[in-house]
Amino acid sequence: MRPVRPVLAGALLGVLALSGCGQNSSSSPASPAVSSGTGSAPAAQAAGFPxxxxxxxGSVTIARKPERVVSLSPTATESLFAVGAGTQVVAVDDQSTYPAEAPKTDLSGFKPNAEAIIAQKPDLVVLANDIDGIVAKLTKVNVPVLLEPAATKLDETYDQIGDLGAATGNKPKADEVVAGMRKRIDELAAAAPKDKNLTYYHELDTTPYSVTSSTFLGQIYGLFGLTNIADKAPDPAGGYPKLSAEFVAQADPDLVFLADTKCCAQTAATLAKRPGWSKLSAVKKDRVVELDDDVASRWGPRVVDLAEKVGEAVRKAAAD
Structure with a gap:
């Protein structure tokens, strides 16, 4: 999944600025309603469309409930299925690995091909990046497009899930998903012991690249009272600094979170074999947490799964 790890990390976790992701709103009654072909215009309006x-x-108006959704964002794919729009999704990109039933294709969100996308006959396309002017290309042929960039904070995650729920006619379920996420993450954060002054290191790859507290991931860790060793990196590099092995060894974090278990086959055992790292407190005290790369690089509903792992690790470390 990660041919160039630092570039992908930036694309997925907030190097790209989020612009204009906001609240949803139904159009006014005066807006032209479009029938789905099986019901009347009033019925379409009653269902929440346009x-x-x-x-x-920007502001995107969707005339009728989409029946052929194409997702070129792994995060959006997860969110669409979570809000109940899975049966409306007809194609997803080659990086959408979850859920298993998602109709995976060779479409790419990083090298989008307008002709290939249009061939799917979509009535809604969801993207995380506007590469090669793909939004304009699709809009030109009257394909509704939602650009939902990498979230930089949890509220943006919640907002995007709401966007996708509204856009697909599944807003009640989307609201339910968001409420459940908020509740669980708040519970996990509240339960975390924050008086131990625990430090951590999050690894994106074996270079090693990491994340600072200014990133989406860094903010998740911050909910649990953890101190990020990467915040003291000589070059923060927009929130994704390249650290040296010596820097990590000297910082000696209490916890290590590996987000390169799939891409780079990293484990607690491989970490211990790195020169000088066998003496890390996290290694000696069994505080190396092996994360699912995909869960740790997306900003959708499974952020809760990440929070669960972090909360569990913090509680365990605090009890030592």
Whole structure:
């Protein structure tokens, strides 16, 4: 999944600025309603359409409930299925690995091909990046497009899930998902012992690249009272500094979180074999946490799964 790890990390976790992802709102009664072909215009309006969503590409109006959704964002794919729009999704990109039933194709969100996307006959396309002007290319042929860029904070995650729920006619379920996420993450954060002054290191790859507290991931860790060793990196590099092995060894973090278990086959055992790292407190005290790369690089509903892992690790370390 990660041919160039630092570039992908930036694309997924907030190096790209989020612009304009906002609240959803149904259009006024005066807006032209479009029938789905099986019901009347009033019925379409009663179902919540037309609907206008404020996305990264501005105000997008969707005339009728989409029946052929194409997702070129792994995070959006997860969110669409979570809000109950899975049966409306007809194609997803080659990086959408979850859920298993998602209709995976060779479409790419990093090298989008307008002709290949249009061939799927979509009535809604969801993207995380506007590469090669793909939004304009699709809009030109009257394909509704939602640009939902990498979230930089949890509220943006919640907002995007709401956007996708509204855009697909599944807003009640989306609201339910968001409420559940908020509740669980708040519970986990509240339960975390924050008086131990624990430090941590999050690894993106074996270079090693990491994340600072200014990133989406860094903010998640911050909810649990953890101190990020990467915040003292000589060059913060927009929140994704390249650290040296010596820097990590000297910082000696209490916890290590590996987000390169799939891409780079890293484990607690491989970490211990690195020169000088066998003496790390996290290694000696069995505080190396092996994360699912995909869960740790997306900003959708499974952020809760990440928070669960972090909360469990913090509680365990605090009890030592």
């Amino acid at each position: 609907v206008t969503v404020q996305a990264g590409n």
